[in-house]
Amino acid sequence: MLDLFRPFNARFRKIARLQHRDFFDGAVETWELAPAETLQYQSSFHLPGQVERIRASVFAPLPDTIEALTRAGLTHEGPTRAWRLENVDLIDGVLYHNGGEYHLHKRKHPLSLGRRPQSRASGVLYETWATNRWFGSWLMDACVAYDLAAGIGQPVTTMPRSMPGAHQAEYETLIGMAPIHLDGDIHFDELVMLDDLANNSHKGGRARALRNTLVRGREPEPVPGVFLLRGQAGDQRLLTNEQELAALLERERGFKVIDPLSVSVDELIDACAAAKAIVGVEGSHLVHGLTVAPEGAAIVPIQPPERVAATLKQQSDRLGQRFGLLVAEGSHDIFHLRSDELLATLDLFD
Template sequence: MLNPLRPYSARMRRLLRLAEPDFMAGAVESWQIAPADTHRVYPASYLPGQIDRIRASVFASLTEAISVLTRDGEERESPTMGWRFRDIDLVDGVLYRDGAEFHLRNRARRFGFAFQPQQAISGALYETWTTNRWFGSWLMEALAAWPLAQQSGHALTTAVAPRSGSHAARYEKLLGVVPERLSGDVHFDELILFGDQANNADKIRRQVEIRDRLIAGRNIVPVPGVFLLRGKGGDLRYLQNERELADRLANERGYLVVDPMAMTVDELMNVCGGARVITGVEGSHLVHGIIAAPAGAAIVPIQPPDRVAATLKGLSDRLGQRFGLVVAEGNDTVFTLDWHDLALTLDLFD
């Protein structure tokens, strides 16, 4: 059963500034689920001077983020991996093995050491800290990894059941996602984790299958583009002239302007499934559009200069979509974008 000393030993290691052991190195078995391969990638389309506006990035170093956005040619993609562990404890969102830890979510308890009643179980987790932190990451990564856990025979998640009528609940319904949900502290007799970051052929296949299932049976009508409003929802990334840009796209280019929070998943799939362009402030809400838009569609996130992210580029690559880079002026939370910068960037895809 759960070993009460493991969280304390991990905390003591940090206090003593000792090197952190590699959690994956403790696997009793590792295997290749899908092989490495080579994937053709195309650079983002952007106007002169846009790269120079980028001051900081998230989820990767500035150099790595710019590389992902601008690389052109054949890229070697890593394999999809599986790791099997024995005798693992899950305490307050953190996995522990002797001397090592792996975080799945932020701790709810200050020190994470006040043990609750536990169970012993075996199975496969398809989540990560990132997918538990951001809805967009869950939508584009956890749902793609779900089939891997499902194939193991016992798919598990620490995420609570989504609220009835929520976007997450509908996505799970449409995609047949029915994991066993864990609550409290748990001891794993056996645990399987996955390494599924690479855009190899198998992940591309799974992502395309998700799109096909989400738009199956719908009467999809082509539209020039969809602008997905963000406003001040979620983590603050406020485009001050968002409504002005949206209105001009609607009036001058025939774009549909939608508020994802005011629409159901089915409405979003119907609207975005035929969009030639998906645009709006970079963030989780754009993933609704990207995962439904057809191959060849242009994905143009409006990026804050102090918070440029390349993660949506990876998703659009999997779906055979084109990608645009347009960087606003301001900081990471409040910024503006000149209409001509957006309009001329969109013109690159005509």
């Protein structure tokens, strides 16, 4: 009967403002997969005044985001860890253990607390809420964590199976990912979970191995750069003159212009794997390019001033690429970038 009340217990403690229980407390085993270390990453390149345009950030507090985008010198990165847990319930996208919660998906049913899992499983979970929410996070983090999971046991995921031809399904095939896709409410007799957030050299090595896997056997044509169009796909982040900027780079700098939604993963890899620069509005679609672009390539996301993120800077760091900080003018969802600023930023890299 105690299992039935786990979700109620976790929610009641929140409502009553009782001490928060750590989801990972009571783990039967915890261990370190890679140590903490001090690394040196290159600072971003940018025009004067770009940092001053930043008014708000996502995923981290504004001071931390700016520091991550501009820091130079030594940086401390934490360890990669794992926990082995017993008797964990997954109900409506939320894991419950020891009176704590760990969210993997947004709840769909407000009355889900009274449900009891009818299926049982064990395995190694390699996903997070972020990797389930954004395709780019899935590609840059879940696909890199998959090897960790496979080295411990059977990888499992709550992500639904993608339709054949979808980008996710294509990547899984190319990488050789074969997780068990879980569906519905699950009781885990044993569940291993990973903390793979730290941008340490172990994660960097796995990111490079992923790039090598995706590029192996191909002969991509070297190009000055690729502009990956965002358009109005996903959460609204509209660069009002995106088409004009893309056409400018195609005409004056020899860039390829690609709409990721209209091509296959193979076409994206072939276009980006030998590109000198990857440019486009900040977002998941750029991760297609970052994941396979060569070491030393310039990664230049065009960021809205009220939604600046350092996520892609972290990925470019682990792949040995150079990050260009370029902030447009406008709001968090509608913004504009002067063409001369784009060209001048790319000139800093050249």
